[in-house]
Amino acid sequence: MLYxxxxxxxxxxxxxxxxxxNSTSIDTYLATDGxxxxxxxxxxxxxxxxxxxxxxxxxxxxxAGFPTGMKWAFVPRQSPKPKYVVVNADEGEPxxxxxxxxxxxxxxxxxxxxxxxxxAVNAHAGYIYVRGEYRYLIDILDGAIAEAYQHGWLGKxxxxxxxxxxxxTHTGAGSYECGEESALLESLEGKRGVPRIRxxxxxxxxxxxxxxxxxxxxxFCAIPAxxxxxxxxxxxxxTPKNGGTRLFCLSGHVNKPGVYELPMGFNLLRMIHEVxxxxxxxxxxxxxxxxxxxxxxxxxxxxDVAMDFDSVAKIGSMLGSGGVIVMDEDTCMVTALWRIMxxxxxxxxxxxxxxxxxxxxxxxxxxxxxxxxxxPADVDLVGDVARNMLGRTxxxxxxxxxxxxxxxxxxxxxxxxxxxxxxxxxxxxxxSLGA
Amino acid sequence: MxxxxxxxxxxxxxxxxxxxxxxxxAVIPMLLYAQDELGYVTRELxxxxxxxxxxxxxxxxxxxxxxxxxxxxxxGKYHVQICTNISCLLRGADKLWEHATQKxxxxxxxxxxxGLISLEEVECIGACSWAPAVQVNYDYHHGxxxxxxxxxxxxLKKSAVQ
Numbered sequence: 001m002l003y004x005x006x007x008x009x010x011x012x013x014x015x016x017x018x019x020x021x022n023s024t025s026i027d028t029y030l031a032t033d034g035x036x037x038x039x040x041x042x043x044x045x046x047x048x049x050x051x052x053x054x055x056x057x058x059x060x061x062x063x064a065g066f067p068t069g070m071k072w073a074f075v076p077r078q079s080p081k082p083k084y085v086v087v088n089a090d091e092g093e094p095x096x097x098x099x100x101x102x103x104x105x106x107x108x109x110x111x112x113x114x115x116x117x118x119x120a121v122n123a124h125a126g127y128i129y130v131r132g133e134y135r136y137l138i139d140i141l142d143g144a145i146a147e148a149y150q151h152g153w154l155g156k157x158x159x160x161x162x163x164x165x166x167x168x169t170h171t172g173a174g175s176y177e178c179g180e181e182s183a184l185l186e187s188l189e190g191k192r193g194v195p196r197i198r199x200x201x202x203x204x205x206x207x208x209x210x211x212x213x214x215x216x217x218x219x220f221c222a223i224p225a226x227x228x229x230x231x232x233x234x235x236x237x238x239t240p241k242n243g244g245t246r247l248f249c250l251s252g253h254v255n256k257p258g259v260y261e262l263p264m265g266f267n268l269l270r271m272i273h274e275v276x277x278x279x280x281x282x283x284x285x286x287x288x289x290x291x292x293x294x295x296x297x298x299x300x301x302x303x304d305v306a307m308d309f310d311s312v313a314k315i316g317s318m319l320g321s322g323g324v325i326v327m328d329e330d331t332c333m334v335t336a337l338w339r340i341m342x343x344x345x346x347x348x349x350x351x352x353x354x355x356x357x358x359x360x361x362x363x364x365x366x367x368x369x370x371x372x373x374x375x376p377a378d379v380d381l382v383g384d385v386a387r388n389m390l391g392r393t394x395x396x397x398x399x400x401x402x403x404x405x406x407x408x409x410x411x412x413x414x415x416x417x418x419x420x421x422x423x424x425x426x427x428x429x430x431x432s433l434g435a
Numbered sequence: 436m437x438x439x440x441x442x443x444x445x446x447x448x449x450x451x452x453x454x455x456x457x458x459x460x461a462v463i464p465m466l467l468y469a470q471d472e473l474g475y476v477t478r479e480l481x482x483x484x485x486x487x488x489x490x491x492x493x494x495x496x497x498x499x500x501x502x503x504x505x506x507x508x509x510x511g512k513y514h515v516q517i518c519t520n521i522s523c524l525l526r527g528a529d530k531l532w533e534h535a536t537q538k539x540x541x542x543x544x545x546x547x548x549x550g551l552i553s554l555e556e557v558e559c560i561g562a563c564s565w566a567p568a569v570q571v572n573y574d575y576h577h578g579x580x581x582x583x584x585x586x587x588x589x590x591l592k593k594s595a596v597q
Contacts, residue, residue, distance in 0.1 A: 003564070003565045003577055004564060004565065082454070091561050092558075092559055092561070093559070094520045094521050094522060094558070094559040094563065095521065095522050095559070095563050096559075096561065096563065097561040097562055097563045097564050097565075099561075100561045100562075125454075127452075131561075132467055132502070132504045133504070133560050133561070133570065133573070134561065135573040136573055136574075136575075168452040170452070170460070170464060171463070171464045171467055171468075172463065172502070173463050173464075173466065173467045173498075173502035173503075173504045173505050174502045174503035174504030174505070175501065175502050175503065176558065176559075187463060188460060189457070189459060189460055190459035190460045190461065190462035190463060190488065190490070190494075190498070191459075191494075191497075191498065192497055192498060192501040193501065193502075208454065208457060249563055249564050250564060251522035251525070251526075251563040251564045251566060252521075252522055252525040252526070252566075253525060257563075257564045257565070257566070258564045258565075259564050289521075293520075293521050293559075323522075323563060325521060325522055325525070325563075326525075327525060331525065335524075336521060336524070336525075339519070339520065339521055339524050340521055343520055343521075343558055343559070346558060347558065349501075
């Protein structure tokens with residue numbers, strides 16, 4: 001199902017089957033070039049497949065933007081151990097709701113992407129790790145997997161190519177941290193979702209300490225088109241080093257929030273005004289979080305930017321997971337940061353101290369400010385605590401909490417100070433930070 | 436413990452999904468699928484899952500205490516989960532949450548006296564572009580207003596009677 005009207009500005013590659021009758025069925029898939037990328041890949045060597053992915057300039061859609069072809073090349077294909085393909089369908093970054101649509105509307109595209117990855121790294125088994133809340137997607141995926149087995153696109157000697165592959169769904173049970181690749185692997189092994197120290201990276205020692213390719217749903221979903229139409233065609237859709245299209249999730253204060261597939265490098269202001277229909281009630285733009293809640297916030301005047309990994313990095317933020325969160329002039333930045341800090345405190349796995357304690361301090365400080373008990377030094381303290389977390393935690397969750405904190409109190413310092421003036425009480429310092 | 440034939444079939448398939456000797460992998464899915472049938476994770480279930488997966492009950496317990504969807508107390512027949520994270524907040528989820536607590540007379544993770552409805556404030560559920568969003572058990576409800584939320588509650592009460 002689609003939950004918002006498409007935009008005429010979209011370039012539909014991954015979403016091309018969305019809205020077709022029975023878009024989840026294998027018949028629809030096969031009738032619309034389905035599994036052609038796999039058949040092409042099956043006639044190629046693993047090196048050739050990986051080269052094609054490298055040429056496409058596909059970068060990880062989970063948030064980090066690491067070149068996918070390079071990631072696959074790290075897997076020791078000749079290792080005597082079994083190799084695995086793992087799909088990260090633990091979509092949980094606030095502002096992000098695209099993987100859900102990809103699995104709901106075109107599950108075979110994901111299966112085909114996984115199969116091609118299997119050919120590329122000599123893997124014969126894969127798991128789709130789906131967040132627990134997405135139960136209905138497990139049913140859709142299980143249905144598609146069963147169909148693929150029936151039609152000979154999974155199992156032994158797939159379509160006479162001599163390639164065997166088994167694919168399974170696996171459910172999580174509520175944990176943002178399990179979207180972090182090494183915590184996901186721990187969870188897939190039946191344990192608490194705490195991160196592993198790296199190196200070794202999952203490419204070398206992943207699931208059950210075996211070589212593992214682990215990518216986001218959207219990354220895998222781009223693979224069939226890359227093999228089918230060639231890496232160069234995919235690359236040409238985007239900007240240099242940022243191939244293809246991206247599913248952007250517009251949320252917050254826009255007239256037409258929704259998930260839209262747009263070329264990499266699409267201008268952010270155009271996205272808000274032309275795709276998203278502008279800001280409701282004629283309000284002015286105040287700020288945008290460009291790639292999910294962990295990315296540094298942009299002030300309105302910074303938003304004339306091409307939405308690709310490198311351009312957004314150049315202005316000090318990140319393209320992240322594609323969650324574009326738009327805030328109008330009436331948005332209270334203190335409330336917004338408080339809510340984001342509450343989230344990271346709740347989701348910190350507690351494994352390492354800078355994150356566990358840091359997120360707790362940030363949440364408590366923001367709660368004190370929000371409730372009118374803040375003191376002027378609290379604004380600097382938020383920044384100090386956050387800066388002391390950066391780069392010092394076991395996994396990126398610490399940075400994910402620190403980056404919005406630093407950017408909010410730096411870029412909207414005036415507003416934080418005004419808020420403190422307006423909402424201070426004589427008992428300010430009695431408001432506990434230990435709550 | 437015995438479960439429904441559907442759940443037993445799911446378990447059988449699940450235990451075959453992992454390589455030999457790796458049945459610990461089935462612990463989390465087994466707990467969640469069983470919770471869906473039993474309503475919550477009982478002591479007996481912890482021990483049963485441990486036995487079936489070949490791990491100790493402690494290894495199951497440490498998982499139950501980590502994952503936010505696993506609960507040791509029953510929820511309502513309809514578990515109403517309201518997302519108040521940033522994208523939903525910008526579209527009025529704070530007011531929706533307040534409205535829901537007043538309307539139902541219960542707070543976070545509480546159940547109405549008749550056991551029909553429980554309420555939980557949840558983190559991002561992946562419906563940001565169609566906010567504010569609510570999940571009732573596993574069903575999504577998008578773009579809620581206070582009025583639409585009331586209608587949703589009414590429909591839940593009605594389907595409970597049927």
